Amino acid sequence: MNEAAILLTERQGDILAQVQARGHRSIETLSKHFNVSAQTIRRDVNLLCELGKLRRVHGGVEPLRGGNLVYTSRRVLNLNAKLLIARRFGALISSGQSLAVSIGTTPEITVRELSDLSDITLLTNNLHTATSVCDREGWSVSVPSGQVRPGDHDILGPEAESFFDRYQVDFGLFGVAGVAEDGTLLDFTESEVASRLAIKRNARRSVLLLDQSKFGRPAHVRGGHIADVDTVICDAPPPAPILDALTAKGRDVLIAEATQ
Secondary structure: OOHHHOOOOHHHHHHHHHHHHHOOEEHHHHHHHHOOOHHHHHHHHHHHHHOOOEEEEOOEEEEOOOOOOOHHHHHOOOHHHHHHHHHHHHOOOOOOOEEEEOOOHHHHHHHHOOOOOOOOEEEEOEHHHHHHHOOOOOOEEEOOOOOEEOOOOEEOOHHHHHHHHOOOEEEEEEOOOEEOOOOEEEEOOHHHHHHHHHHHHOEEEEEEEOOHHHEOOOOOEEEEEHHHOOEEEEOOOOOHHHHHHHHHOOOEEEEOOOOO
Protein backbone atom coordinates (compact mmCIF):
# COMPACT_ATOMS: atom_id res chain seq x y z
CA MET A 1 0.00 0.00 0.00
CA ASN A 2 1.30 3.46 -0.94
CA GLU A 3 1.50 5.34 2.37
CA ALA A 4 1.98 8.69 0.60
CA ALA A 5 -1.50 8.34 -0.93
CA ILE A 6 -3.19 7.66 2.41
CA LEU A 7 -4.55 10.54 4.48
CA LEU A 8 -5.56 9.40 7.95
CA THR A 9 -8.82 10.59 9.42
CA GLU A 10 -8.82 12.44 12.72
CA ARG A 11 -10.12 9.32 14.50
CA GLN A 12 -7.41 7.13 12.98
CA GLY A 13 -4.77 9.62 14.07
CA ASP A 14 -6.24 9.62 17.57
CA ILE A 15 -6.23 5.81 17.68
CA LEU A 16 -2.57 5.84 16.70
CA ALA A 17 -1.81 8.40 19.41
CA GLN A 18 -3.65 6.45 22.09
CA VAL A 19 -1.92 3.17 21.32
CA GLN A 20 1.50 4.79 21.14
CA ALA A 21 0.94 6.53 24.47
CA ARG A 22 -0.78 3.73 26.41
CA GLY A 23 0.31 0.50 24.79
CA HIS A 24 -2.16 -2.32 24.07
CA ARG A 25 -5.75 -1.22 23.47
CA SER A 26 -8.64 -3.58 22.86
CA ILE A 27 -11.10 -3.11 20.03
CA GLU A 28 -13.89 -2.88 22.63
CA THR A 29 -12.11 -0.12 24.56
CA LEU A 30 -11.50 1.91 21.40
CA SER A 31 -15.07 1.38 20.25
CA LYS A 32 -16.45 2.75 23.52
CA HIS A 33 -13.99 5.66 23.61
CA PHE A 34 -14.88 6.87 20.10
CA ASN A 35 -18.56 5.88 20.35
CA VAL A 36 -18.48 3.93 17.10
CA SER A 37 -19.03 0.27 16.27
CA ALA A 38 -16.37 -2.37 16.76
CA GLN A 39 -16.51 -2.99 13.02
CA THR A 40 -15.58 0.63 12.34
CA ILE A 41 -12.65 0.42 14.76
CA ARG A 42 -11.47 -2.82 13.15
CA ARG A 43 -11.40 -1.10 9.74
CA ASP A 44 -9.36 1.77 11.20
CA VAL A 45 -7.00 -0.59 13.00
CA ASN A 46 -6.55 -2.80 9.93
CA LEU A 47 -5.57 0.23 7.86
CA LEU A 48 -3.07 1.41 10.49
CA CYS A 49 -1.55 -2.06 10.62
CA GLU A 50 -1.36 -2.32 6.82
CA LEU A 51 0.50 0.98 6.80
CA GLY A 52 2.98 -0.44 9.30
CA LYS A 53 2.06 1.98 12.07
CA LEU A 54 0.62 -0.53 14.58
CA ARG A 55 0.55 -4.29 15.17
CA ARG A 56 -2.57 -6.44 15.52
CA VAL A 57 -2.77 -8.81 18.47
CA HIS A 58 -5.61 -10.99 19.71
CA GLY A 59 -8.58 -8.77 20.53
CA GLY A 60 -6.82 -5.50 19.90
CA VAL A 61 -3.76 -3.62 18.76
CA GLU A 62 -0.37 -2.58 20.17
CA PRO A 63 2.54 -0.29 19.23
CA LEU A 64 5.30 -1.51 16.99
CA ARG A 65 8.35 -2.65 18.88
CA GLY A 66 11.88 -1.38 18.48
CA GLY A 67 11.72 2.40 18.91
CA ASN A 68 9.88 5.34 17.47
CA LEU A 69 7.40 5.57 14.63
CA VAL A 70 8.59 6.95 11.31
CA TYR A 71 8.51 10.73 10.99
CA THR A 72 5.54 10.91 8.62
CA SER A 73 3.48 8.82 11.03
CA ARG A 74 4.42 10.97 14.02
CA ARG A 75 3.20 14.08 12.20
CA VAL A 76 -0.42 12.93 12.47
CA LEU A 77 -0.23 12.02 16.17
CA ASN A 78 -2.22 14.49 18.27
CA LEU A 79 -2.09 17.04 15.46
CA ASN A 80 -4.70 19.34 16.98
CA ALA A 81 -2.77 19.44 20.26
CA LYS A 82 0.46 20.22 18.41
CA LEU A 83 -1.19 23.12 16.61
CA LEU A 84 -2.46 24.52 19.91
CA ILE A 85 1.03 24.22 21.39
CA ALA A 86 2.51 25.93 18.34
CA ARG A 87 0.13 28.88 18.62
CA ARG A 88 0.82 29.22 22.35
CA PHE A 89 4.52 29.51 21.65
CA GLY A 90 3.78 32.04 18.93
CA ALA A 91 2.54 34.40 21.64
CA LEU A 92 6.00 34.38 23.26
CA ILE A 93 8.23 35.25 20.31
CA SER A 94 8.53 38.50 18.35
CA SER A 95 9.97 39.47 14.99
CA GLY A 96 13.71 40.03 15.10
CA GLN A 97 14.44 37.24 17.56
CA SER A 98 16.50 34.07 17.21
CA LEU A 99 15.71 30.45 17.97
CA ALA A 100 17.39 27.07 17.89
CA VAL A 101 15.02 24.22 17.09
CA SER A 102 15.45 20.50 17.64
CA ILE A 103 14.37 17.41 15.77
CA GLY A 104 10.76 16.24 16.03
CA THR A 105 7.35 17.00 14.61
CA THR A 106 6.04 19.36 17.30
CA PRO A 107 8.99 21.78 16.93
CA GLU A 108 8.59 21.60 13.14
CA ILE A 109 4.88 22.40 13.30
CA THR A 110 5.55 25.18 15.80
CA VAL A 111 8.05 26.92 13.51
CA ARG A 112 5.75 26.57 10.51
CA GLU A 113 3.03 28.38 12.46
CA LEU A 114 5.25 31.46 12.95
CA SER A 115 4.28 32.74 9.50
CA ASP A 116 3.47 36.30 10.69
CA LEU A 117 6.99 36.96 11.96
CA SER A 118 9.86 38.56 10.06
CA ASP A 119 13.61 38.92 10.55
CA ILE A 120 13.85 35.57 12.33
CA THR A 121 17.19 33.80 12.77
CA LEU A 122 16.62 30.04 12.84
CA LEU A 123 19.19 27.38 13.67
CA THR A 124 18.01 23.80 13.33
CA ASN A 125 19.23 20.26 12.75
CA ASN A 126 15.75 19.29 11.53
CA LEU A 127 15.77 19.51 7.73
CA HIS A 128 11.97 19.25 7.60
CA THR A 129 11.85 22.46 9.62
CA ALA A 130 14.56 24.20 7.61
CA THR A 131 13.04 23.47 4.21
CA SER A 132 9.52 24.43 5.30
CA VAL A 133 10.53 28.03 6.13
CA CYS A 134 13.78 28.74 4.25
CA ASP A 135 11.98 30.77 1.56
CA ARG A 136 10.29 33.14 4.00
CA GLU A 137 11.29 36.72 3.34
CA GLY A 138 13.58 38.11 6.01
CA TRP A 139 14.28 34.74 7.66
CA SER A 140 17.84 33.47 8.06
CA VAL A 141 17.93 29.67 8.25
CA SER A 142 21.08 27.69 9.07
CA VAL A 143 21.70 23.95 9.46
CA PRO A 144 24.76 21.99 10.63
CA SER A 145 26.96 19.82 8.45
CA GLY A 146 26.92 16.09 8.93
CA GLN A 147 25.17 12.94 7.83
CA VAL A 148 21.40 13.11 7.30
CA ARG A 149 19.47 10.47 9.20
CA PRO A 150 17.20 8.59 6.76
CA GLY A 151 13.47 8.92 7.33
CA ASP A 152 13.78 11.57 10.03
CA HIS A 153 15.74 13.91 7.74
CA ASP A 154 17.74 15.38 10.61
CA ILE A 155 21.41 15.70 11.56
CA LEU A 156 22.74 14.35 14.84
CA GLY A 157 26.15 13.81 16.34
CA PRO A 158 29.16 15.99 17.19
CA GLU A 159 28.66 18.25 14.17
CA ALA A 160 25.17 19.22 15.30
CA GLU A 161 26.24 19.74 18.91
CA SER A 162 29.20 21.92 17.86
CA PHE A 163 26.90 23.89 15.56
CA PHE A 164 24.53 24.85 18.38
CA ASP A 165 27.46 25.60 20.71
CA ARG A 166 28.65 28.35 18.35
CA TYR A 167 25.57 30.51 19.01
CA GLN A 168 23.47 32.02 21.75
CA VAL A 169 19.79 32.39 20.88
CA ASP A 170 16.70 33.91 22.43
CA PHE A 171 14.74 30.66 22.44
CA GLY A 172 15.78 27.01 22.46
CA LEU A 173 12.85 24.93 21.25
CA PHE A 174 12.71 21.15 21.63
CA GLY A 175 10.53 18.13 22.25
CA VAL A 176 11.21 14.74 23.85
CA ALA A 177 10.19 11.16 23.24
CA GLY A 178 8.72 10.82 26.73
CA VAL A 179 8.66 12.05 30.32
CA ALA A 180 9.08 9.51 33.13
CA GLU A 181 6.94 9.57 36.26
CA ASP A 182 9.71 11.34 38.18
CA GLY A 183 10.06 14.02 35.50
CA THR A 184 13.14 12.60 33.78
CA LEU A 185 13.23 13.53 30.09
CA LEU A 186 13.63 10.55 27.75
CA ASP A 187 14.67 10.01 24.15
CA PHE A 188 15.51 7.01 21.97
CA THR A 189 19.21 7.64 21.30
CA GLU A 190 22.13 9.30 23.06
CA SER A 191 22.70 11.55 20.04
CA GLU A 192 19.13 12.86 20.30
CA VAL A 193 19.71 13.72 23.95
CA ALA A 194 23.07 15.39 23.24
CA SER A 195 21.58 17.55 20.50
CA ARG A 196 18.68 18.65 22.71
CA LEU A 197 21.00 19.50 25.60
CA ALA A 198 23.22 21.55 23.26
CA ILE A 199 20.19 23.63 22.29
CA LYS A 200 19.19 24.09 25.92
CA ARG A 201 22.57 25.29 27.17
CA ASN A 202 22.87 27.90 24.40
CA ALA A 203 19.41 29.46 24.78
CA ARG A 204 18.44 32.39 26.96
CA ARG A 205 15.06 30.70 27.41
CA SER A 206 14.60 26.97 26.93
CA VAL A 207 11.13 25.80 25.89
CA LEU A 208 9.89 22.21 25.99
CA LEU A 209 6.96 21.45 23.69
CA LEU A 210 4.99 18.31 24.41
CA ASP A 211 1.46 16.98 24.21
CA GLN A 212 0.01 15.07 27.13
CA SER A 213 0.66 11.66 25.52
CA LYS A 214 4.38 12.09 26.31
CA PHE A 215 3.82 11.76 30.07
CA GLY A 216 4.60 8.16 30.98
CA ARG A 217 5.61 7.25 27.43
CA PRO A 218 8.57 4.84 27.51
CA ALA A 219 11.94 5.61 25.95
CA HIS A 220 15.25 4.38 27.29
CA VAL A 221 17.85 7.20 27.17
CA ARG A 222 17.82 9.71 30.03
CA GLY A 223 18.54 13.35 29.29
CA GLY A 224 17.87 15.86 32.05
CA HIS A 225 14.79 16.66 34.10
CA ILE A 226 11.68 18.57 33.11
CA ALA A 227 12.21 21.07 35.95
CA ASP A 228 15.53 22.09 34.35
CA VAL A 229 13.60 23.68 31.46
CA ASP A 230 12.57 27.34 31.70
CA THR A 231 9.15 26.94 30.05
CA VAL A 232 6.92 23.94 29.39
CA ILE A 233 4.07 24.22 26.89
CA CYS A 234 1.53 21.39 26.88
CA ASP A 235 -2.08 20.89 25.83
CA ALA A 236 -3.07 19.75 29.34
CA PRO A 237 -1.69 20.18 32.87
CA PRO A 238 1.18 17.78 33.69
CA PRO A 239 0.61 15.06 36.31
CA ALA A 240 0.55 16.50 39.83
CA PRO A 241 4.06 15.37 40.95
CA ILE A 242 5.62 16.84 37.81
CA LEU A 243 3.64 20.06 38.12
CA ASP A 244 4.76 20.36 41.74
CA ALA A 245 8.41 19.96 40.69
CA LEU A 246 8.02 22.65 38.04
CA THR A 247 6.30 25.00 40.45
CA ALA A 248 8.97 24.47 43.10
CA LYS A 249 11.64 25.55 40.60
CA GLY A 250 9.60 28.58 39.48
CA ARG A 251 9.23 27.30 35.93
CA ASP A 252 6.59 28.59 33.53
CA VAL A 253 3.91 26.03 32.67
CA LEU A 254 1.74 27.21 29.78
CA ILE A 255 -1.38 25.24 28.90
CA ALA A 256 -2.33 25.47 25.22
CA GLU A 257 -6.12 25.40 25.08
CA ALA A 258 -8.53 25.98 22.24
CA THR A 259 -10.14 29.41 22.25
CA GLN A 260 -13.89 29.50 22.37
